[in-house]
Each structure stands twice: as C-alpha cells, then as structure tokens.
Amino acid sequence: MLEGVTMIQCFMKTDYTSYLSKGSLPRLFSASKIDASYSVYPRILHKHEDMLEILLVRSGSGVYIVDEKRYSIQKGDIIICNCNVLHDEDPTQSKNLNTYCCTLTNVEITGFDKNCLIHKTACPVVHSNELFETLENLMGMIYFLLASDIEQMEETCSHLAVSLVALLMQIIHKTEIEDPAKKKSTYELLGIRIKQYIDTHYDEPLTLQSISDAMHINSYYLAHVFKDTIGYSPMRYIMRRRIGESQTLLITTRYSVTQIANIVGYDNPNHFNILFTKYVGMPPSKYRNSYTKEKK
Known part of the structure; x- marks a missing residue:
C-alpha cells in the first residue's frame, strides 16, 4: 500500500427516518440559473397554486418579499416559497445577486401540507451553513442537465430533485425558527x-x-x-x-x-x-x- 494513501468506506444507517411520505416522490417542474445581469428583469409578485419554489443565493445580496414581509438575503441563504404563498423581489436592492431556482410539485412531507417545506409561522429564509457548497453543486447539476442537449435527462433530474428536498429538510430541521413577524396586530x-x-x-x-x-x-x-x-x-x-x-x-x-x-x-x-x-x-x-x- 502506498505511504500516506488511505481508503475510508462509509456505511448507510439501515434505520434512518425519511422525511418523505411513503409512496410519493417530488417531481421537478423547472430549474433556473439567474445571473446578476438578468436580475434587473424582476419576477414580479406571484404564487404557485400547486408548486413549491426554492431559491439559493449563489453570491451577492438583495431583498426578497415573502407573504407581505421583506427579507434581506445574501450568499448561502435559501428562500422557501410554499405553494399559494405570494412572493416578489425588489431589483433596486440587488447587488450582484446570483441565484439558482427550482420549482417542484408533488412534494409530500410528513406533517406538512402538500407542496410545503416549512410551517406557516416559520421564517422562509434559512441559511445553508456548511452545506452551501453541496446544495449549490446539486442545484447546479440539476440546472446543467436540464438545460443541456443531452437526451432523456428528465428522470435523472427528477431523482436529483428528490435528493434536493431531502437535503433541504435536513437543513430546515436544524435551523427552522418561528418568525416573530408572522404574529399580526x-x-x-x-x-x-x-x-x-x-x-x-x-x-x-x-x-x-x-x-x-x-x-x-x-x-x-x-x-x-x-x-x-x-x-x-x-x-x-x-x-x-x-x-x-x-x-x-x-x-x-x-x-x-x-x-x-x-x-x-x-x-x-x-x-x-x-x-x-x-x-x-x-x-x-x-x-x-x-x-x-x-x-x-
């Protein structure tokens, strides 16, 4: 064996608990890569009746509006827009803002409404922390394969989207906090x-x-x-x-x-x-x- 060379084999736990409801897998609807040069053309106030939208800030900063509240966003932030939640962006506040965006349907998480990743009282912006690079690579791979001329990548991208949801739930489980702004007068x-x-x-x-x-x-x-x-x-x-x-x-x-x-x-x-x-x-x-x- 060569000096200084090691091999480490890692094993899966056999008794892990899945976040996904049995018999139902998320389906990818679209993937986007939005660069700062395109951020000047805003995606104005909208919602998705049967889809979930996920954005990842790759770099830069800006302001995103979710369910009537403005949130400052920066590199590593994930913005989660549950179905039927109005969201908007403020292009005047964007500073070299680069993002990935995925929309998914048929997302069924145990304990949540369909096509929802967070509770109604939770803050829709969470930070990816040490999993940022992994999340960026995963969303980048989904976009690259879907945008490429390689034939029949839809199934591959759909399975990658299942991994995306599982990874996001792991991040959310660690960081989800109640948003005090959701308590209304x-x-x-x-x-x-x-x-x-x-x-x-x-x-x-x-x-x-x-x-x-x-x-x-x-x-x-x-x-x-x-x-x-x-x-x-x-x-x-x-x-x-x-x-x-x-x-x-x-x-x-x-x-x-x-x-x-x-x-x-x-x-x-x-x-x-x-x-x-x-x-x-x-x-x-x-x-x-x-x-x-x-x-x-």
Whole structure:
C-alpha cells in the first residue's frame, strides 16, 4: 500500500427516518440559473397554486418579499416559497445577486401540507451553513442537465430533485425558527384581509372605491392601512399582481399575449404591453422567449 494513501468506506444507517411520505416522490417542474445581469428583469409578485419554489443565493445580496414581509438575503441563504404563498423581489436592492431556482410539485412531507417545506409561522429564509457548497453543486447539476442537449435527462433530474428536498429538510430541521413577524396586530390583519380580497378579484375591473364598498371600509382609511401593511398602494399592488400572474402564464402556457392580457384583467393589450415593459424591462413576447428554454 502506498505511504500516506488511505481508503475510508462509509456505511448507510439501515434505520434512518425519511422525511418523505411513503409512496410519493417530488417531481421537478423547472430549474433556473439567474445571473446578476438578468436580475434587473424582476419576477414580479406571484404564487404557485400547486408548486413549491426554492431559491439559493449563489453570491451577492438583495431583498426578497415573502407573504407581505421583506427579507434581506445574501450568499448561502435559501428562500422557501410554499405553494399559494405570494412572493416578489425588489431589483433596486440587488447587488450582484446570483441565484439558482427550482420549482417542484408533488412534494409530500410528513406533517406538512402538500407542496410545503416549512410551517406557516416559520421564517422562509434559512441559511445553508456548511452545506452551501453541496446544495449549490446539486442545484447546479440539476440546472446543467436540464438545460443541456443531452437526451432523456428528465428522470435523472427528477431523482436529483428528490435528493434536493431531502437535503433541504435536513437543513430546515436544524435551523427552522418561528418568525416573530408572522404574529399580526388587528391593524395588520385588516390589511391582510384587504389583500386577500384583491388576490381573489385582481383580474376584475377593480377601483379603490369598489374595494372599499365591498369591504365596507372608508376608501382613505383602506388605502392607508393597505400601504402600511403591504408596502404598496392598492392600485399598484393590483398592477403588480396582474403583471406577476402574466409572467407565470407566459412561462408555463402557450396562450397569446393578447389572451394573457385578458386573463389577468387588461382589455387593452397595448396598455398591457406598455405596463409589462415598464415594470419587467422587456416586452411580454421577448420575456417569454428569453425566460424559457425548450429542448428540441
């Protein structure tokens, strides 16, 4: 045997407990690598009804908004967006922000709602600590294989996604803490009730007065409460909600730009194009082409 050369063999425990529910494996929906140069084109306010979104900050820093609260993020942070949780990013606060992002479905963790990795009261930002490099390599491998021209990588990527979920649960189990900001005052709860109404009706012809009438609240007070709680005026929030939903439809469907404009509440497609370009940084059709990559 050569001097200074050793071989160490490691063995699996046979009685480990799985985080995953029996008979159900997570499925990968998409993987993205977002570089700082692309972060100037924000993924505006949106949620996923049947998917979980996971982001890893590879380098840099910024601000991410999850369920009405702003969080400062930096290298090594993981942002967990459970299904049906609205999330947003603030591109004005990004400093050389580079991330990986994976969306998954059919995630069933024992003790959690479907497509959820954290409890509702938990902080959605956790640090990867000593597992950062492992997590970065795993998410990078998923993205590389899915984006490559290598045929039939979908099954490989799906199994890697199962490993990703298991690794994340290990990290979360060690670091998950209750977020004190999730405890709301009566004032904040009113703001959230207004937001819930808008989230249900954002694709309708809403006005400040129509929202006030529906909520039986003075329009001035409603606008004040909403801005204090959510950070945007009601009408600006509606616009961001519509643009965010249109981004999702551009990425995940084959609807035309005109159809998408109608779906999210804009009767005039030209007005929709102007707003989309103003807030995203490029027209809807260019966004669709630049954001998605189809295999031949």
